[in-house]
Amino acid sequence: xxxxxxxxxxxxxxxxxxxxxxxxxxxxxxxxxxxxxxxxxxxxxxxxxxxxxxxxxxxxxxxxxxxxxxxxxxxxxxxxxxxxxxxxxxxxxxxxxxxxxxxxxxxxxxxxxxxxxxxxxxxxxxxxxxxxxxxxxxxxxxxxxxxxxxxxxxxxxxxxxxxxxxxxxxxxxxxxxxxxxxxxxxxxxxxxxxxxxxxxxxxxxxxxxxxxxxxxxxxxxxxxxxxxxxxxxxxxxxxxxxxxxxxxxxxxxxxxxxxxxxxxxxxxxxxxxxxxxxxxxxxxxxxxxxxxxxxxxxxxxxxxxxx
Amino acid sequence: xxxxxxxxxxxxxxxxxxxxxxxxxxxxxxxxxxxxxxxxxxxxxxxxxxxxxxxxxxxxxxxxxxxxxxxxxxxxxxxxxxxxxxxxxxxxxxxxxxxxxxxxxxxxxxxxxxxxxxxxxxxxxxxxxxxxxxxxxxxxxxxxxxxxxxxxxxxxxxxxxxxxxxxxxxxxxxxxxxxxxxxxxxxxxxxxxxxxxxxxxxxxxxxxxxxxxxxxxxxxxxxxxxxxxxxxxxxxx
Numbered sequence: 001x002x003x004x005x006x007x008x009x010x011x012x013x014x015x016x017x018x019x020x021x022x023x024x025x026x027x028x029x030x031x032x033x034x035x036x037x038x039x040x041x042x043x044x045x046x047x048x049x050x051x052x053x054x055x056x057x058x059x060x061x062x063x064x065x066x067x068x069x070x071x072x073x074x075x076x077x078x079x080x081x082x083x084x085x086x087x088x089x090x091x092x093x094x095x096x097x098x099x100x101x102x103x104x105x106x107x108x109x110x111x112x113x114x115x116x117x118x119x120x121x122x123x124x125x126x127x128x129x130x131x132x133x134x135x136x137x138x139x140x141x142x143x144x145x146x147x148x149x150x151x152x153x154x155x156x157x158x159x160x161x162x163x164x165x166x167x168x169x170x171x172x173x174x175x176x177x178x179x180x181x182x183x184x185x186x187x188x189x190x191x192x193x194x195x196x197x198x199x200x201x202x203x204x205x206x207x208x209x210x211x212x213x214x215x216x217x218x219x220x221x222x223x224x225x226x227x228x229x230x231x232x233x234x235x236x237x238x239x240x241x242x243x244x245x246x247x248x249x250x251x252x253x254x255x256x257x258x259x260x261x262x263x264x265x266x267x268x269x270x271x272x273x274x275x276x277x278x279x280x281x282x283x284x285x286x287x288x289x290x291x292x293x294x295x296x297x298x299x300x301x302x303x304x305x306x307x
Numbered sequence: 308x309x310x311x312x313x314x315x316x317x318x319x320x321x322x323x324x325x326x327x328x329x330x331x332x333x334x335x336x337x338x339x340x341x342x343x344x345x346x347x348x349x350x351x352x353x354x355x356x357x358x359x360x361x362x363x364x365x366x367x368x369x370x371x372x373x374x375x376x377x378x379x380x381x382x383x384x385x386x387x388x389x390x391x392x393x394x395x396x397x398x399x400x401x402x403x404x405x406x407x408x409x410x411x412x413x414x415x416x417x418x419x420x421x422x423x424x425x426x427x428x429x430x431x432x433x434x435x436x437x438x439x440x441x442x443x444x445x446x447x448x449x450x451x452x453x454x455x456x457x458x459x460x461x462x463x464x465x466x467x468x469x470x471x472x473x474x475x476x477x478x479x480x481x482x483x484x485x486x487x488x489x490x491x492x493x494x495x496x497x498x499x500x501x502x503x504x505x506x507x508x509x510x511x512x513x514x515x516x517x518x519x520x521x522x523x524x525x526x527x528x529x530x531x532x533x534x535x536x537x538x539x540x541x542x543x544x
């Protein structure tokens with residue numbers, strides 16, 4: 001059954017995963033700066049998408065709060081500067097994001113569907129507006145200078161965050177919480193009546209998955225040397241995880257990863273030769289996938305294999 | 308022995324009274340039938356016991372403990388389970404996954420014992436050969452069996468069955484009657500809402516009649532069948 005896999009299959013999957021991570025760890029030694037930054041970008045979007053989809057995929061809650069979590073992580077780094085060691089700052093960035101998710105979750109997880117989506121969009125914009133107001137009226141500035149870290153440092157930190165985010169998601173999905181999340185998405189009332197503390201399951205998952213989004217924000221901001229609220233809380237970061245997960249296939253983890261990787265590389269490939277039309281081409285690609293392959297890239301591969 | 312009892316149980320929706328000042332009791336090992344015309348407040352009454360709704364006033368006791376206003380998952384873990392008038396299964400999960408959720412969360416089992424418990428209940432409702440099918444692909448009668456198995460997997464002492472035979476054909480109705488009796492024979496107390504008189508008269512030890520939210524009669528099937536008041540408001544002659 002879905003939640004309880006067999007051991008042999010698990011072991012070979014684990015071996016494959018370790019091999020992939022080991023190969024990725026070689027990138028900074030072998031590749032150019034361009035590839036290092038491309039991989040950082042891929043890691044960033046994969047963490048965002050996997051974290052988003054672990055909660056939103058099975059429950060059907062559409063969160064648009066990713067920008068709020070990512071931006072909070074960035075501002076933690078901007079505020080703390082060089083007062084603490086970088087790994088600690090990254091953890092604090094994750095914790096700040098988790099705390100925000102707990103508060104937002106307590107206030108909102110009772111509401112469903114479109115209302116939850118709009119609440120979380122409001123959260124992202126609200127946090128952005130609040131920090132903007134604070135900076136302008138209390139500290140008298142708009143943006144902040146940020147400590148910078150080397151590309152290699154950012155790369156390895158992101159690789160660790162990626163592995164942790166994937167592990168978090170994997171463990172949630174194969175535990176009884178994963179099954180409970182699906183039951184909540186399919187028939188919440190019945191889930192409550194068979195002993196599932198629905199609000200606790202939702203809150204814990206929402207908060208745990210947002211931790212790695214905040215940590216990601218804390219480390220990637222060190223690439224930019226300067227941050228303001230427009231960049232940190234860009235609504236783009238709230239919508240991308242949804243698009244990427246749907247693009248790859250909402251039903252399983254492989255789809256989320258595939259969606260993020262292919263999408264990030266595609267946008268990179270299109271941006272350079274077609275700087276003016278790339279959004280147009282992109283739009284056509286997205287629309288075609290959703291129209292003709294509603295189960296995403298994974299569905300496409302399955303169909304192609306069968307044929 | 309009283310397993311569940313209530314005093315002055317009342318529920319208002321705004322100005323509308325759905326259940327008014329109902330006193331009731333259920334003895335251990337009984338099958339109690341709950342009947343009444345549409346809109347009499349039967350399902351609301353179930354929602355109050357199972358925690359889906361909190362009563363406006365009144366007290367509900369289960370095995371002597373006050374359970375009034377507890378959340379549904381808390382009531383389930385205290386050993387009260389229910390099914391729904393319109394089936395509420397998890398459609399995109401297998402029969403096994405549906406039922407194992409009940410044992411994983413309702414009876415606090417570890418994974419291994421939860422799986423065993425689930426298999427036992429699936430066998431009990433005779434769905435063993437369909438255990439790997441998606442719940443959405445089953446007939447309504449079998450979906451109702453999934454609901455029963457899922458409720459049983461939480462190891463209830465009191466089971467609330469809401470119109471289990473509605474929409475079933477006569478052969479299926481007979482099977483459900485046998486199933487309900489088998490549940491009682493395992494020592495589980497049953498309260499059931501039912502419109503089909505044949506069923507209610509056949510298997511209830513005692514019947515409670517609701518009308519416009521009030522309890523208007525209570526007694527053995529033969530007492531209810533001959534009660535003038537019940538015949539006037541309900542049996543409609």
